[in-house]
Amino acid sequence: MPLSSRHLLGLQGVPKEDIFLILDTATTFREVLDRPIKKVPTLQGKTVVNLFYENSTRTRISFELAEKRLSADSVNFSLSTSSVSKGETLKDTIRNIEAMKVDMVVVRHSVPGSPLFLTKVCDSNIINAGDGAHEHPTQGLLDMYSIREKLGKLEGIKVCIVGDIAHSRVAMSNIFGLKAVGAEVSVCGPSTMIPRNIEELGVKVLYDIDEAIRENDVLNVLRIQLERKAREYFPSIREYSNYFGITEDRLEKIGKEDILILHPGPINRGVELSSGVADGLKQIILKQVTNGVAVRMAVLYLLGTMN
């Protein structure tokens, strides 16, 4: 059974069957990653371009590795947004790249909707590797993969996304993906960082981090942007970490030291997670990274073998 779309632009509207197909396929590839020779010939002869308009180390390396493990030829194309303002349009860039006979494009862009724009101006399969505050579907999928790996299922699992929900593509992809497979989703953060109308997505809103810890099976803790304009949304880092930071003390007090905590990385130690909690999470967070490669292999494989 193939996927229902030839692009992966987001998890909004993606059917449950597609999500499980990707997660199940990822399980197979996850096993490949533990072999001494971590490579399969599945995408031999296919060319994938990693088109990154925004700095990213982790996601880009994860995709690149996934492509190499599948024996695809991959090319990295990193552009700073400043070079765009100097001249070449996104449309011209992608047409130029496509003229080099590529099959798939993995795109990271600061402007929401840019991956959808690409589907209209070129024929390659497009994979969204993060577009502004819109979606980051492979991150959502790898978070779901990690939850399922640890807890055995997704349906009925209570997940709370903690942090700056209003500016997070990771939050949006998690919400849509988790809702599709029947998980219960809540969000927790300062009220300035919770978008208006978010309840309309069937998401519960919490402002008390203790309540979030008490009521959930999983916390997906987002990185707080310390730089840029984010600072106008909360008074100080001190206040944020005091009221929304997850510390060993809090977990102990509530008696949930074993709650599953995910973090897309990189962690701001002492802000959203205390150093102690972060250290305790090392294993799961590193697992998340490995799972990320497997999930991206699954997405590349399923899309790359569709045409």
Add this chain to the structure above:
Amino acid sequence: MNIVLKNANLLHPGENIDKKNVDILLSDGVISKIGNLKKEDYTEAKEFDLTNIYVVPGLFDMHVHLREPGREDEETVVTGCDSAANGGFTGVACMPNTEPAIDSAEVILLIKKKAFGHLVDVHPIAAATVARKGEVISPMAELFETGAVAFSDDGVAIKSSAILRRALEYSRMFDTPIIEHCEDESLTGGSMNEGLNSTTLGLNPIPSVSEDLIVMRDILMAEYTGGKVHIAHISTKRSVEMVRQAKKKGIKVTAEVTPHHFTLTDDAVKTYDTNTKMSPPLRTKADVEEIIKGLKDGTIDCIASDHAPHSIEEKEAEFDYAPNGIIGLETEAGLALTELYHKKVLSLAQLIEKLAINPRKILNLPVPKFEAGETANFTLIDPDEIWTVNISKFKSKSVNSPFDKRLLTGKAVGVINNKQMFYKGEKIDVS
């Protein structure tokens, strides 16, 4: 040359004229006789059978961007006028956010010179402040004397309340309105209306309260100074409610709405089509419903397009990078007829008030008269013609419209003004 318009429906709500099957004789573009004409009433005339077509006072759009001087690659005074005529308009008022801005007599004279001899009358709106910077009020007396019909910093609201106050007080001497683009700069800076859609699309939100706050400020300042404020492209529920209240109190405030703000909601942005990006942004169903109510009860005085040409290169970009605005002159009458007349929001007479009469009244311009001896200034409307919008047929130099391929019912099929005539896409020799 004589022109005979036969079997027309004559409709002029300003003069309480509503007659079916009337003939009109024009001699060299001047109304010579209205009534049932016999063959002996004229010699050698071009006859047009206008059965089922309404002859109404020429439509007037009080909010267009002609881009000249400065961005002649997007539109010029002449192509903008061609676009207006093709859309059924015989007059437009053009906004001052050109480069340089319309803040000197020279720029007004340049625009008037470029428009000279065209079927469409062009009335410049001058900047309310020098270079639209919001710091010093523009030389309004000189601008008014040269032909400015209103003052505006359109694109943005007048920045400070103090300058707004002076602009309202000063313009009171000429009885001209200050036209305000109502957005609070500190709350605006996003790409679409704030709501569930902005959250799921990840686009930076513009809250409706951004408009509401400036509408409130402007109404209060109009009341305080006794000046006239005209709210451009009203888009929110609360703004409509406030204008309604203000009018009841006798405050001199008027308002216009664009066809896109009564036709579309922010659901249209889901495609990330940059032709759904405008300022103010497309709002919600509740806002559209209040706008419809405001059109019905007279809170909203007129319809204006905010015709904003942009080059293909600029619009064919990532959503955040694309400029705000769409062209509207050639879809305006069709959308108004489809969405307001056929959906029974407004009668045809009420629609003509909002498209032809009220905008002229707001700008203190004479309303065309249906009397012998007057130069004919008509728009010919077929309210039932079904047609499909085709941007490649537009006369505008730009094509940035979200309405391409849209099916509309009702069309302005011709215009007559300044002793010239366009009918069904053809220029007709009148004199």
